[in-house]
Amino acid sequence: MSTVLLTLEIRYEQDVVLTRQRVRQIAALIGFDAQDQTRIATAVSEMARNAFQYTGGGRVEFRLEGQSPQSFLIIIRDQGQGIPQLEDVLQGRYHSETGAGRGIVGARQLMDQFQIESLPGRGTTVVLAKQLPRQVTALNSQQITNIVNELVQRSPQNPYEEVQQQNQELLQALAELRKREEQLTQLNRELEDTNRGVVALYTELDEKADSLKRANELKTRFLSNMSHEFRTPLNSIMSLTRLLMDRTDGDLTSEQEKQVTFIRKSAAGLSDLVNDLLDLAKVEAGKTAVHLSTFEVDELFATLRGMLRPLLEHNSSVSLLFEEPIDIPAIHSDEGKVAQILRNFISNALKYTEQGEVRVSAVRAGDRVVLSVTDTGIGISPQDLERIFEDFIQIESHLQKRVKGTGLGLPLSRKLAELLGGDVAVTSTPGSGSTFSATIPLVYPHLPEGVPIAQPDWQFDPQRSPVLVVEDHAETLFTYEKYLEGSTYQLIPARTLEHASQALAQVQPVAIVLDILLEGENTWSLLTQLKQDPATRSIPVLVMSVVDNERQTRNLGADAFLVKPVDRLSLLKQLNMLINQNQQQKLLLIDDDLVARYLLKQQLSQLLPHIPLSILEASNGYEGIRLAQSEQPQAIVLDLVMPEMSGIEVLDQLKQQPATSSIPVIINTSQLLEAEESQILAERTVAILSKENSSAEVAIAKLQEALIKAGLVLEAGGIEHG
Numbered sequence: 001m002s003t004v005l006l007t008l009e010i011r012y013e014q015d016v017v018l019t020r021q022r023v024r025q026i027a028a029l030i031g032f033d034a035q036d037q038t039r040i041a042t043a044v045s046e047m048a049r050n051a052f053q054y055t056g057g058g059r060v061e062f063r064l065e066g067q068s069p070q071s072f073l074i075i076i077r078d079q080g081q082g083i084p085q086l087e088d089v090l091q092g093r094y095h096s097e098t099g100a101g102r103g104i105v106g107a108r109q110l111m112d113q114f115q116i117e118s119l120p121g122r123g124t125t126v127v128l129a130k131q132l133p134r135q136v137t138a139l140n141s142q143q144i145t146n147i148v149n150e151l152v153q154r155s156p157q158n159p160y161e162e163v164q165q166q167n168q169e170l171l172q173a174l175a176e177l178r179k180r181e182e183q184l185t186q187l188n189r190e191l192e193d194t195n196r197g198v199v200a201l202y203t204e205l206d207e208k209a210d211s212l213k214r215a216n217e218l219k220t221r222f223l224s225n226m227s228h229e230f231r232t233p234l235n236s237i238m239s240l241t242r243l244l245m246d247r248t249d250g251d252l253t254s255e256q257e258k259q260v261t262f263i264r265k266s267a268a269g270l271s272d273l274v275n276d277l278l279d280l281a282k283v284e285a286g287k288t289a290v291h292l293s294t295f296e297v298d299e300l301f302a303t304l305r306g307m308l309r310p311l312l313e314h315n316s317s318v319s320l321l322f323e324e325p326i327d328i329p330a331i332h333s334d335e336g337k338v339a340q341i342l343r344n345f346i347s348n349a350l351k352y353t354e355q356g357e358v359r360v361s362a363v364r365a366g367d368r369v370v371l372s373v374t375d376t377g378i379g380i381s382p383q384d385l386e387r388i389f390e391d392f393i394q395i396e397s398h399l400q401k402r403v404k405g406t407g408l409g410l411p412l413s414r415k416l417a418e419l420l421g422g423d424v425a426v427t428s429t430p431g432s433g434s435t436f437s438a439t440i441p442l443v444y445p446h447l448p449e450g451v452p453i454a455q456p457d458w459q460f461d462p463q464r465s466p467v468l469v470v471e472d473h474a475e476t477l478f479t480y481e482k483y484l485e486g487s488t489y490q491l492i493p494a495r496t497l498e499h500a501s502q503a504l505a506q507v508q509p510v511a512i513v514l515d516i517l518l519e520g521e522n523t524w525s526l527l528t529q530l531k532q533d534p535a536t537r538s539i540p541v542l543v544m545s546v547v548d549n550e551r552q553t554r555n556l557g558a559d560a561f562l563v564k565p566v567d568r569l570s571l572l573k574q575l576n577m578l579i580n581q582n583q584q585q586k587l588l589l590i591d592d593d594l595v596a597r598y599l600l601k602q603q604l605s606q607l608l609p610h611i612p613l614s615i616l617e618a619s620n621g622y623e624g625i626r627l628a629q630s631e632q633p634q635a636i637v638l639d640l641v642m643p644e645m646s647g648i649e650v651l652d653q654l655k656q657q658p659a660t661s662s663i664p665v666i667i668n669t670s671q672l673l674e675a676e677e678s679q680i681l682a683e684r685t686v687a688i689l690s691k692e693n694s695s696a697e698v699a700i701a702k703l704q705e706a707l708i709k710a711g712l713v714l715e716a717g718g719i720e721h722g
Contacts, residue, residue: 002073003144005062006151010052019060020045023074025154026062029147030072031136040072040130043107047076047126050103055080055123068138068367068445069131071113076126083118090116140366237267240595242696289675290419292444295335297325297362297369304339304360308346317355320346325362328369333444337416338371341424344409345373345436353377356433365439368422372437380428388426389414413438421445460507463655463662464490465711467575468509470500470526472518476564480513483568486686487709488664489575497526509539510579513571516545516553524556531557540578572708580713586633587712588616590624590650591668592642596691600637600668603700607707607714621645625653628660635686635710640669651684664710686710 005026008019023044027037044060051058058078065073088094089104104126108114113129132138139147241264244252252260301322312320331338342360349358356376363370380388389410414424421441428434460466467489471477474495481491492509494500496518503509512530514523527543530536540559543550550561560574587604591597597617604615616631618624621642628636636654640647647667654660667681670691681688687706693699707714 003064003141005064005144005148007062008060010048010058010060013052015057016045016048016052019048022151023062025151026147027072027130029150030064030139031133032072032130033133036130036133039110040074040128043110043128044074044076046103046107047074047128051076051078051080051124054078064139064144065129069134070138071129071131074128076128077123079123082120082122082124083116084120086116086118138366237263238692241267289678290334290444291336292332293335294330294332296330297328297371300335300339300342301325301360301362304342304346308343308350312350318350318353319357320350321357321359323359323361328362328364329442331369331440331442333420333440333442337420338438338440341413341416341438342371342373344413345438348409349373349375349377349434349436353433364442367443368439368441370437370439372435374433374435376433379430379432379434380426381430385426385428389424410436458492458503458506460492461490464488465510465579466490466492466507467511467513468492468494468500468503468507469513470494470497470518470523471513471515472496473515476515480571483571486682487572488686488711489572497523500526504536511575512539512541513575514541514543514558516543516549527553527556527558542574542578569705569708573714576708576711576713580634580711583634583713584614585612585712586614586616586631587707588618588624588627588631588633588636590618590621590636590642590647591639592619593639594619596639596668599691600703603696603703606696607700607704613712621647621650621653624650625660628654628663629657632659633663634712635664635666635707637666637668637689640667640671651681655684666706666710 006022008015008022010016010019020041024037024041027040032040048058048060055078058076061075061077063073063075065071083089085094090108092105104116107126107128111128112131113127115127116124118124241260244260245257245264305320305322308320312318346358346360353375354377358373358375361372361374363372410424417424417438417440421444422439424436424438426434426436465488467484469477469480469491471480471493472495477491477493477495481493484491489510492503492507494503514527516523527541530539530541541557542560542562543553543558544562544564544566545553548563553561559578562570562574589597589600591600601615604613616627616633618627622645624636624638627633638647638650642650647669651665654663654665665685667685667688668691669689673681673688678688686709687702689699689702689706693702704714
């Protein structure tokens with residue numbers, strides 16, 4: 001955002017003084033302190049004086065740039081002959097009897113940003129900028145309008161008053177310089193005595209900093225490695241107890257059910273502690289990646305409402321209420337981390353509220369949203385308000401024995417909020433309740449500008465099946481590209497009928513996705529042509545349009561029809577049906593853990609009662625590679641940690657051999673992956689699943705999504721086990 005505050009013409013010498021007056025007024029209105037006002041006024045008046053003295057005049061423009069942070073921008077232009085020795089001036093190599101060039105160097109040092117462009121015979125343009133102080137909040141449009149009105153109402157001061165004020169500032173500056181010179185002299189005497197000790201201290205500090213860095217890296221590596229050792233048996237315990245509680249192999253006695261429940265609760269508590277420790281360690285090590293998406297607050301609330309409902313089953317005296325968000329736009333941030341912050345707030349509120357309600361709300365605050373959780377619980381004393389954000393701290397209360405926790409949820413929430421560019425706050429009254437709030441930017445502050453728009457310069461991936469998408473809307477194309485990202489399909493975009501024809505001349509797609517209403521043309525003729533041409537007649541065509549005209553599209557030969565908007569799984573399911581519905585489907589499981597393979601087959605049997613899928617099993621990497629070559633499965637589910645040959649080595653072998661390079665691979669592991677490792681694996685596989693899930697429903701849903709991304713058709717049939 002760029003807003004012009006004021007424009008001045010420099011024709012006479014008093015206009016230079018007027019420029020200094022005006023820039024001081026604007027700087028004061030914006031919020032700069034007296035010292036910065038003087039610096040800005042001095043730099044601008046020096047450049048304005050140059051424009052008048054060497055070119056006879058110019059133009060000064062005052063602007064407010066940016067959103068957060070904002071900058072005060074001053075642009076000074078003249079129509080002179082330019083500065084022939086500009087580079088020498090900027091490097092401090094140019095000297096003249098009149099002092100020309102010194103003002104430019106001085107002004108450059110006084111401002112945060114300084115740019116100058118000078119062309120022979122075409123004049124000079126100088127751009128000076130000063131970033132608004134941190135304590136000054138971003139100015140909105142109404143505040144900027146008020147500043148402009150204030151400038152219009154203020155009449156320029158007498159030039160002599162400005163000169164007098166400038167002289168007084170110079171005298172004050174000289175007095176301050178003398179005082180500082182005396183202080184510096186004294187400090188230099190003291191520093192001469194302590195300099196050697198300081199150098200030695202810095203050396204020692206550097207050594208300790210290196211030691212701490214190495215220790216932190218070792219800690220993170222230790223936690224990462226140990227997480228697998230902890231999670232593998234915990235996953236097995238949780239999954240096996242789930243099978244026992246579901247009576248898969250018969251009924252339990254009441255005493256056995258009680259024992260299994262105790263085992264499950266203990267394993268869940270230990271799992272929560274491990275997860276919190278690892279999350280906290282990753283954030284502190286700076287290895288937590290931000291996964292951006294656009295989401296609505298009401299949809300986030302709906303998800304949390306369903307997720308946290310089980311916490312209320314044993315406490316009917318507490319109500320969990322979600323207020324309807326009003327006038328809050330979509331948030332572009334990491335939805336998972338925002339949800340994790342709110343989950344921690346809500347679960348804590350439910351634990352420490354004996355009766356009453358827990359209310360979740362959201363309000364907009366400028367370019368941010370404040371997500372709050374208010375309870376009617378026991379409250380927190382003032383001296384403990386900061387302690388609760390320290391690691392492992394749990395405040396003593398009469399509820400402490402009843403509720404359990406790790407003492408890591410609130411510290412992790414604060415670090416996650418800071419990672420997203422926000423912060424957390426708490427207010428509380430003992431005996432009345434507490435309010436925890438997280439303030440999050442509506443748009444993640446490090447978001448790259450602009451959205452990439454596909455152009456008809458296609459790069460074809462031989463390991464992915466091309467899908468031609470004819471769509472003129474750039475944002476819709478971008479959405480479809482994200483939908484197909486990580487799947488077996490590669491999007492080939494075409495925004496016009498001409499681009500579609502060019503694409504068909506270069507590649508034979510496995511399917512065509514067609515929008516009917518393009519800008520200035522429609523695709524009815526293309527649909528007819530596709531179904532009449534023997535070269536393209538067999539390519540399945542999926543028509544997606546905002547207009548529900550399925551009958552007409554099918555009469556013209558379309559194989560399927562969907563009404564926009566379309567979600568990711570619906571699109572992938574439809575493509576799988578069109579492309580792979582007549583193929584025999586095989587799924588290869590490569591995992592040395594018999595329990596893990598058994599649990600995965602149980603999930604597959606629950607996914608759909610009669611899924612047409614032949615399941616092959618390999619207990620090591622060598623056997624898995626052999627089966628992949630001989631059986632050519634539609635997809636492979638691969639564990640990473642195996643003896644003799646690791647999952648990474650198996651993946652390398654599969655991708656290097658032509659017979660198996662195009663088979664989609666799904667990673668299924670309990671190993672905690674670093675962000676860089678996840679990114680590398682995500683580029684080579686269709687999905688990364690964790691063996692540790694909070695519930696069977698979550699595990700089955702993630703498995704279903706992974707199979708759909710791998711191109712499998714999930715429809716009625718029978719399961720065969722190989």
